[in-house]
Amino acid sequence: MTMELEVPIQPKLPFYLRGNYAPVADEIESFDLKVEGAVPEGLDGVYLRNGPNPAPGKHSGHWFMGDGMLHGLRLGGGKAHWYRNRWVKTRALEGVQMRDQFGRADRTVGASNTHVVPHNGQIYALVESSFPMRMSPDLETLGTTDFGGKLDSAFTAHPKICPETGEMHAFGYDWQAPLLVYFVIDRQGNYIQREEIAVAGPTMIHDFALTRNHAIFMDLPVVFDIERAMKGTMPYAFSDSYPARLGILKRGRPSSETRWVSLKPNYVFHVSNAYEEADGSIVIDVARYDEMWRANSGAFDDARMHRWTVRPGASAAVETPLDDRSIEFPRIDERLNGLPHRYAYAPMGAGKSMGVDQEFSLLARYDMATGKRTERDFGQAVMSEFVHAPKRADSAEDDGWLMGFVYDKPNNTSAFHILDAATLESQAKIHLPRRVPQGFHGSWAPGL
Numbered sequence: 001m002t003m004e005l006e007v008p009i010q011p012k013l014p015f016y017l018r019g020n021y022a023p024v025a026d027e028i029e030s031f032d033l034k035v036e037g038a039v040p041e042g043l044d045g046v047y048l049r050n051g052p053n054p055a056p057g058k059h060s061g062h063w064f065m066g067d068g069m070l071h072g073l074r075l076g077g078g079k080a081h082w083y084r085n086r087w088v089k090t091r092a093l094e095g096v097q098m099r100d101q102f103g104r105a106d107r108t109v110g111a112s113n114t115h116v117v118p119h120n121g122q123i124y125a126l127v128e129s130s131f132p133m134r135m136s137p138d139l140e141t142l143g144t145t146d147f148g149g150k151l152d153s154a155f156t157a158h159p160k161i162c163p164e165t166g167e168m169h170a171f172g173y174d175w176q177a178p179l180l181v182y183f184v185i186d187r188q189g190n191y192i193q194r195e196e197i198a199v200a201g202p203t204m205i206h207d208f209a210l211t212r213n214h215a216i217f218m219d220l221p222v223v224f225d226i227e228r229a230m231k232g233t234m235p236y237a238f239s240d241s242y243p244a245r246l247g248i249l250k251r252g253r254p255s256s257e258t259r260w261v262s263l264k265p266n267y268v269f270h271v272s273n274a275y276e277e278a279d280g281s282i283v284i285d286v287a288r289y290d291e292m293w294r295a296n297s298g299a300f301d302d303a304r305m306h307r308w309t310v311r312p313g314a315s316a317a318v319e320t321p322l323d324d325r326s327i328e329f330p331r332i333d334e335r336l337n338g339l340p341h342r343y344a345y346a347p348m349g350a351g352k353s354m355g356v357d358q359e360f361s362l363l364a365r366y367d368m369a370t371g372k373r374t375e376r377d378f379g380q381a382v383m384s385e386f387v388h389a390p391k392r393a394d395s396a397e398d399d400g401w402l403m404g405f406v407y408d409k410p411n412n413t414s415a416f417h418i419l420d421a422a423t424l425e426s427q428a429k430i431h432l433p434r435r436v437p438q439g440f441h442g443s444w445a446p447g448l
């Protein structure tokens with residue numbers, strides 16, 4: 001047994017340090033894990049998941065600021081070979097500050113706590129303030145990359161890999177100029193295009209959208225706030241005066257050709273997917289908040305599945321609510337990144353509103369063709385994002401597996417669940433040697 005940080009019960013702690021959001025205190029590994037059901041023979045690779053896990057003795061000040069920790073699971077030959085967790089060994093973990101006294105950023109410093117994404121045989125742990133951190137398939141930290149000296153901006157935690165070209169499209173934003181830089185990494189890992197996008201001000205841009213022909217940027221009214229920055233918390237606040245817009249740039253074209261369309265005020269962390277229709281309309285499905293961080297940046301409201309449609313020549317997007325339930329972390333079959341998708345999968349709250357504890361106890365499966373939502377209720381459990389993996393390379397969209405961590409509240413334990421994507425029925429439940437805290441995003445890395 002390893003020493004486990006007890007789940008704090010002090011009610012005054014912020015939600016991200018209580019319950020299953022509380023960090024674990026150490027790194028462990030465990031082999032030949034006990035499985036209920038059967039691990040599919042076709043799943044051969046590593047599942048990796050990133051999230052904030054402040055080191056013992058550190059108080060991160062905000063959910064988004066804790067030191068990154070990866071949790072990994074190696075599957076293959078119908079077995080769950082190992083589980084391990086490792087902090088991303090960043091300079092931030094060693095106590096180095098990212099900005100100097102003049103506010104200048106050192107992009108080799110950052111918490112690397114948000115996502116973990118494979119591309120071109122590499123695995124990158126990502127946080128939107130900093131350079132990607134290269135990781136090994138067994139979760140060891142290899143060092144930051146700037147793509148041969150070409151990356152000169154931050155790097156989003158939500159790059160988009162085009163399934164047709166293998167390119168990784170990404171961006172970096174900051175509150176200092178340049179405010180938004182869009183760039184493309186080709187399938188061999190070369191940084192091949194850089195465009196500065198002319199947003200109207202320093203906004204928080206967590207994600208973006210990619211279609212077969214366009215990159216779409218969300219310039220939304222959560223704006224840099226110097227007073228919050230001075231307090232050392234998330235330096236962004238909702239603005240009633242900043243206009244909400246989408247910037248649409250044709251792939252391969254210069255930023256001067258960016259077309260801007262307006263939206264009603266809102267905030268979005270996560271795009272589910274985007275694609276083009278036959279008439280040239282662009283469809284963008286998002287987890288949309290009415291607003292974000294008005295009073296302070298410590299609380300979250302409810303995000304709901306929402307569709308934006310931008311018709312050719314339109315100056316505003318058509319905005320359509322798709323559901324009234326609270327969801328977040330939507331994912332699709334990534335072979336359809338930027339292409340028309342039918343299904344999306346997202347953790348969902350039990351009631352109409354998530355409340356302060358931010359506990360997801362259901363997994364929702366959206367059928368965009370019928371508008372029907374089905375769900376799997378995990379009861380007294382809390383689940384994180386679920387990631388899709390096709391059963392075979394040529395499987396149909398819904399013929400896949402969904403995988404993610406589920407926390408059993410009554411027993412204070414975690415398991416890794418593999419579900420059938422079409423039915424949400426259990427295929428395998430892999431018992432884990434420890435509680436896995438709520439985290440942000442993960443990836444299935446086949447063959448690694």
Ligand SMILES: [Fe+2]
Nearest residue numbers: 269270440441
């Ligand atoms: Fe995210």
